[in-house]
Each structure stands twice: as C-alpha cells, then as structure tokens.
Amino acid sequence: MSRPAPHPVTAPVRRDDPPPTDAWLVHRRARLVWGSVLVAVLVGPSVIWMLRTGPQPLLHQMSVLTGLLALSAMVIVAVLPSRVRGLSGALGLETLLGLHRRLGLLAGALVALHLAFVVADQPERVGLLVPLAAPGRGQAATAATVAIGVLLALAVRGVRSGTHEVWRWVHLSLAALVVGASALHVFWLNNLVTDAVMGPVLTGLGLLLIAVLVLRWGARAGAGEFRVHVVRPESPTVSTLVLARRGRHAGPWFRPGQFAWLRLEQMSVEEHPFTIASSAADGGRVEFTVRHTGDFASRLRELQRGDPVWVDGPYGSFTPDAVPSTGLVLIAGGVGITPMMSMLRTAADRGDRRPYRLVVHARDRADLLFRAELAHLRTCLDLQVTEVLRRPAPNWGGATGPIDTALLAAVLTDLEEPARRLDYFICGRPQLVTDVLDTLGALGVPDDRVHTEQFAQV
Ligand SMILES: Cc1cc2nc3c(=O)[nH]c(=O)nc-3n(C[C@H](O)[C@H](O)[C@H](O)COP(=O)(O)OP(=O)(O)OC[C@H]3O[C@@H](n4cnc5c(N)ncnc54)[C@H](O)[C@@H]3O)c2cc1C
Numbered sequence: 001m002s003r004p005a006p007h008p009v010t011a012p013v014r015r016d017d018p019p020p021t022d023a024w025l026v027h028r029r030a031r032l033v034w035g036s037v038l039v040a041v042l043v044g045p046s047v048i049w050m051l052r053t054g055p056q057p058l059l060h061q062m063s064v065l066t067g068l069l070a071l072s073a074m075v076i077v078a079v080l081p082s083r084v085r086g087l088s089g090a091l092g093l094e095t096l097l098g099l100h101r102r103l104g105l106l107a108g109a110l111v112a113l114h115l116a117f118v119v120a121d122q123p124e125r126v127g128l129l130v131p132l133a134a135p136g137r138g139q140a141a142t143a144a145t146v147a148i149g150v151l152l153a154l155a156v157r158g159v160r161s162g163t164h165e166v167w168r169w170v171h172l173s174l175a176a177l178v179v180g181a182s183a184l185h186v187f188w189l190n191n192l193v194t195d196a197v198m199g200p201v202l203t204g205l206g207l208l209l210i211a212v213l214v215l216r217w218g219a220r221a222g223a224g225e226f227r228v229h230v231v232r233p234e235s236p237t238v239s240t241l242v243l244a245r246r247g248r249h250a251g252p253w254f255r256p257g258q259f260a261w262l263r264l265e266q267m268s269v270e271e272h273p274f275t276i277a278s279s280a281a282d283g284g285r286v287e288f289t290v291r292h293t294g295d296f297a298s299r300l301r302e303l304q305r306g307d308p309v310w311v312d313g314p315y316g317s318f319t320p321d322a323v324p325s326t327g328l329v330l331i332a333g334g335v336g337i338t339p340m341m342s343m344l345r346t347a348a349d350r351g352d353r354r355p356y357r358l359v360v361h362a363r364d365r366a367d368l369l370f371r372a373e374l375a376h377l378r379t380c381l382d383l384q385v386t387e388v389l390r391r392p393a394p395n396w397g398g399a400t401g402p403i404d405t406a407l408l409a410a411v412l413t414d415l416e417e418p419a420r421r422l423d424y425f426i427c428g429r430p431q432l433v434t435d436v437l438d439t440l441g442a443l444g445v446p447d448d449r450v451h452t453e454q455f456a457q458v
Pocket of ligand 1: 291293
C-alpha cells in the first residue's frame with residue numbers, strides 16, 4: 001500500500017465535536033462518582049483523625065497519618081481488582097490495574113515511612129521489631145511489613161510464562177497476610193479502635209473490604225451458566241467457542257468490547273479472562289475466540305457440545321457504546337481482533353452508518369482471522385480493512401511492517417470531514433499497544449480519544 005506523508009489526523013477542534021450522548025454523560029458521571037469514592041476512602045480516615053485530634057507533635061502526627069493512609073491504600077488495592085462491576089465499567093480494566101499497581105507501591109512506601117516515624121517519635125519502640133520478644137501488635141506489624149515487601153518484589157518482577165496460576169495464588173495469599181496482619185496490628189494497638197469516632201471509621205473500612213470480598217468470592221455460584229454449542233476452528237492455533245445461555249434468555253447483557261471470566265467448573269478457582277467476540281445484540285448466544293496459548297485455552301478447544309461453561313461478566317470499559325464518535329478506528333494485533341469483531345458485528349446488527357476503519361496486524365497470512373466475515377461486513381457497514389503482516393510471504397501484495405504514522409495517515413485519508421470525532425480502539429500485545437500509542441501521539445491524536453486493552457496479566 002502506498003504511504004502518504006504523515007500529518008496530524010485529528011486536530012482537537014472541540015466546537016466541531018458532536019453533542020455528547022446520554023450514554024457518554026452517564027459514563028462520565030459514573031467515572032466521577034467512583035473516582036470520588038476512591039479518593040474519599042483513601043484520605044477520609046486520615047482527614048477525620050486530623051479534625052478530631054487537632055494539632056499534634058509532628059513525629060507522632062506523621063506516624064499515625066502514614067499508618068492510616070497505608071491502611072486505606074491497602075483496602076483500595078484489594079477492592080480494585082475485585083470485579084465490582086460498576087467500578088470496572090466506569091474506569092476500565094487498564095485504569096483499575098494501573099491504580100492497583102501504583103497504590104500497592106504507595107502502600108509499601110507508606111508502611112516503610114510509618115515504621116520510620118514510629119521509631120523516630122519514640123526510639124525505644126525499635127524493640128517492637130524484634131519478632132520473638134515483641135508483643136502481638138509488634139509481631140503483626142513485622143509480619144505485615146515483611147509480607148508487603150515480598151509481595152511488591154514479586155509483583156515488580158512479574159509473572160514468568162506458564163506460571164500465572166501459581167503467581168496468582170502466591171499474590172493473593174501474601175495480600176491476605178498483609179491485610180490480616182495490618183488489621184490485627186491496629187486492633188491490638190487498642191488506641192484508634194476504642195476512639196468514639198475513629199473506631200466506627202475503621203470498622204467501616206473493614207466492613208467495606210469484607211463486603212467486596214464476599215461478593216467477589218461468594219457470588220461465584222451466581223455466574224451465568226452456558227452450554228457449549230460448538231467449537232469452531234478459525235486457524236491452526238485459534239478456535240471460537242460458541243456458547244448458548246442456559247435457561248431464560250435475558251436479552252442483551254454486555255456492551256461490544258467487554259470481556260468475561262470463563263470457568264469450566266462452577267466452583268473452580270481457575271478462571272481466565274476472554275473478550276466476548278459476538279454481537280451485543282444477541283445475549284442468548286455468545287462467542288469467545290481463543291488462541292491456544294497454554295493449558296486453559298487448549299482445554300477450551302477440547303470442549304464438546306453440551307459441556308457447561310460458567311461466564312462471569314461483563315467487565316471493562318473498552319467499548320465504543322459510551323463515546324460520542326462520528327467514526328471509529330480499530331487497531332488489532334493478532335487475536336486482539338476479538339473486541340473489534342464484537343464492535344463490528346454489533347454495528348451491523350444495529351444498522352450503524354458511521355465509518356469504521358479496521359487495521360489488523362498479524363504475523364503472516366495464516367494468522368489473519370475472520371477474513372471472509374470481514375469481507376461480508378464491508379457490504380453492510382462503511383468499513384475498510386487494512387491488513388498488515390509482520391512476516392509476509394514473497395507474494396504478499398498488502399502492507400507490511402509496523403503500524404506507523406504513514407500507514408495510519410493512509411488509512412484515514414478519506415475521513416476528512418471537519419466535524420469528525422474519531423475514537424481509536426487498540427487491542428493486542430502490550431508492545432503493539434505501546435507502539436501504536438506512540439504513533440497516535442506523533443499524529444496529534446488527543447489522549448481522551450484513544451482506548452486500549454491489553455491481553456496481559458490480570
Ligand atoms: C481483558 C482480557 C481479554 C482477553 N481476551 C482474550 C481473547 O479474546 N482471546 C484470547 O485468546 N486471549 C484473550 N486474553 C488472554 C487470555 O486470558 C490468556 O491467553 C489466557 O488466560 C491464557 O491462559 P492459559 O492457561 O491458556 O495459558 P498460560 O500458558 O497459563 O498463560 C499464557 C499467558 O497468558 C497470560 N495469562 C495466563 N493466565 C491468565 C489469567 N488468569 N489472566 C490473565 N492472563 C493470563 C499470562 O501472561 C501467560 O504468560 C485476554 C486477556 C485479558 C486480560
């Protein structure tokens with residue numbers, strides 16, 4: 001494909017933007033509300049303590065404040081990945097995971113500062129750190145500190161390929177130890193919990209965490225039960241699992257681009273996230289297109305008609321439903337095409353007239369998925385598909401190489417109407433997403449029009 005010179009593709013001329021839709025306003029409000037709730041939980045207990053106690057000696061004040069902030073941060077860190085559906089729909093998976101990581105590091109830093117201020121305030125308290133000689137409150141503090149150190153070191157190191165399940169259980173066990181030991185430390189300290197105001201505040205923080213965890217682990221039985229209708233091969237390494245909902249058909253229940261967690265036994269602890277690839281207009285039958293990377297994905301390929309699968313979802317905010325776009329640019333790497341297929345299938349079912357530009361990045365021709373269906377969708381949508389191969393055969397006549405500014409400029413040449421508001425959806429390996437983000441940045445695309453989903457560790 002010929003590549004014109006790069007030029008800015010979306011000058012942010014706000015007065016040309018289409019008016020916000022109701023869905024966009026609801027989404028913005030939900031983000032604001034959830035953001036405020038998180039900030040309130042993070043700083044609320046510390047602010048209440050300061051208002052209640054008034055000015056205190058600096059070192060004492062800092063020791064209590066760092067402890068309270070660390071406690072609040074731990075509660076939020078535990079809540080963020082706990083599948084609170086409203087939170088996931090408002091902030092999206094990537095924001096939640098980014099906050100989870102950053103607040104986890106903040107909690108670790110606050111615990112270290114707390115220790116430093118406690119000892120600086122009263123140096124004789126250093127004895128609390130001697131594990132066997134220390135009273136219960138000191139032992140609990142030491143256990144929490146060691147556990148959070150190990151937890152953060154393992155989290156920063158990341159998961160080695162094929163060890164995700166082991167890593168996940170070590171992570172969850174250490175997190176439970178950190179939160180449990182911190183709670184015991186505060187309880188045995190017996191000063192804040194007996195205070196007429198701080199006692200109920202800390203109890204509220206604890207009850208919030210327990211409620212979220214009970215919903216997260218206790219509501220597993222309520223996940224939707226589906227039965228395998230068929231497993232359809234798409235390529236030598238990719239298959240589509242077609243599932244039919246058991247019982248009453250509840251109508252549309254997800255938005256295009258969202259994902260769900262799949263389990264093969266109702267109470268199994270092993271579950272993996274997959275994007276719902278089918279049209280959101282049909283909630284009774286859903287499809288997941290899966291690359292057989294490891295054990296779990298390979299087991300999905302072996303399923304037989306009638307086998308049960310439990311679907312916990314929908315989650316995430318990687319969806320065009322909430323954005324008031326006049327056109328969509330979808331950029332997918334490999335099996336990252338699954339959310340794009342849901343968006344395009346839904347658009348076709350809804351009779352959407354907006355322009356769609358799909359860029360598919362794949363290793364080679366055999367890796368290009370859904371070619372026949374995309375050709376059909378082009379007859380009922382304003383859809384253009386650009387296929388880009390990383391390792392093309394000599395007879396490949398299409399685009400090759402990375403998704404750079406010249407390629408994107410060429411893809412967008414016919415979308416020059418002044419009132420456009422294009423939104424960009426990118427999904428694939430973390431490296432592809434990072435590269436495309438750089439390219440869009442170089443083209444002057446505003447950040448708030450770019451939406452990403454990475455099939456990385458959750
Ligand atoms: C939001 C989201 C949507 C996804 N959608 C799709 C999709 O539509 N199609 C598709 O083929 N893949 C998708 N994935 C990736 C898919 O979840 C993993 O490939 C799958 O969990 C691998 O499990 P495994 O046992 O088969 O392979 P393993 O060999 O155990 O793992 C292979 C790699 O997958 C990742 N992984 C393993 N377990 C998990 C887990 N529980 N959660 C997250 N990542 C894990 C790890 O990075 C690991 O290195 C998605 C991932 C996310 C986060």
